[in-house]
Amino acid sequence: MARIAIAGFLHETNTFASTRATFRTFVQADAWPGLLVGREMFDAVANANLAVEGFIAAARSSHELVPLLWASANPSGMVTEDAFEAICFMLCRMIHDAGPLDGLFLDLHGSMVAEHVDDGEGELLRRLRELVGAKLPIVAALDLHANVSPAMVEIASGLVSYRTFPHVDMAQTGHRALKLMAPLLAGLDLYKGYRQLPFLIPVPWQSTLTEPMCSLSTLGATMESVDLVSADFLPGLPLADTYDSGPSVIAYGSDQRVVEAVVNRLNEAVLEKRSGFCGRLYTPAEAVELAMQYASRPAAGAVILADSQDNPGGGGNGDTTDILRELVRRGARRVCAGVLTDAEFVRLATEAGVGAVLDAPLGAADSTTGAPPLQAPFEVLALGSGSFLGTGPFYRGCRMSLGPMARVRCGGPDAVEIVVSTRKQQAGDRAMFRHVGADPAEYRILMLKSTVQFRADFASLADAILVVAASGPNIADLHQLHYEKLRPGVEVL
8 A cells, every 4th residue: 555645736827818827716616626735625526527536536445645735726827926836835845744655646737837937837846856756656647738848757757648628537537647656656667758749739629529639539548558558649738838838749658669659659640630630710700690590490409609719718718798799789599608707797686686687787807809898788587606516527526616696688588698607617517507597408509608628518419519719818720829939840730
């Protein structure tokens, strides 16, 4: 039986987004728990689709687990220096006080950028390695969008990543992390293989439900053997302007020649599919016009408008109104839009009460780059606490804490309904709508503030899915961005 310390420190950083992740952001719960220390972590993540829960579930019967710290924050711009330093200090102190350890498991994202550190995970691992020594196994689970740096590979004993996007296998990745740690705990050495690829892949075309990611995401698993413990392809997060941004492949095994051969094969397979990472982006006007045409057909399924660039899961604030205004202007019917974030609007709706008509601006707290707030009479249809359990494949088991919520309607009966929350969270689970009395299956047009994660729970409802490029910092066309820190030779697709 090994004594293994467990911690999580996650943030997906969009360096082109202006909102910062402060210490308070990490303290506050959203879809995932806020800052936790000690054994309260176990209860908070129990049965949730999280890598840390997957590791705990797989390891608790055969190892002594030492819970340290959990901290996560919604994707945004950079993590503030004081937040990064405070959480690193807490984690290092806890490890120092934990007593003798045989291993350390970390639930990380892999693309954290702080105001003073471009490679957040690399710097965290460096500090932890100095603390625990050169021989202690450190294994980390990473997001599929991790920008894996040479420092991360060199310092960590092992890295594994999600293989699905939508991320329905996060807990499973925790299981895989324990499998990777097992030979290390037994005192065996594993060879490492690693390559960075020379291009950036736009996030909307990274879904593993479609090609070419569908085939590439499973290739590493098919190559695992007695000599190869783990192999992954990570498409990376292109919205981080750092030296190590972009796709990578990593592998671990007991035979160096096998590991190198697998890394080369994965690298070649991705390069062969390079031209396939593309798709159609629609303007709000184009998307709404097409959606209304689809929705007018008899016995048709829903049309989903993915408000990708304001996706809170990619650093957006979840409050832009570009698509919403177009739906209202054109008189679209049987529409449900969400999840829009506007704490003040929810407060006013709560005060007014169900059945009231509220005339107040909605959304667009910063309308300098997008449409202004939507001003209309809104009928308050339902209110909610914002506390409920995720039921879909992505947010399964997550205890949502989105603050007070409201569902309102504008444009008269059978028109545009909007689900509004106090805290931002991408629309990745039907439970977010059902919490305020809306069944997504009953609408003809769904406008969802998400890029890909929504597909896990909503795609089965849709006859068509349109990726819309409205305002917001989660840019889909990477050619619109000005990169300054990418390593030489990296191209934008």
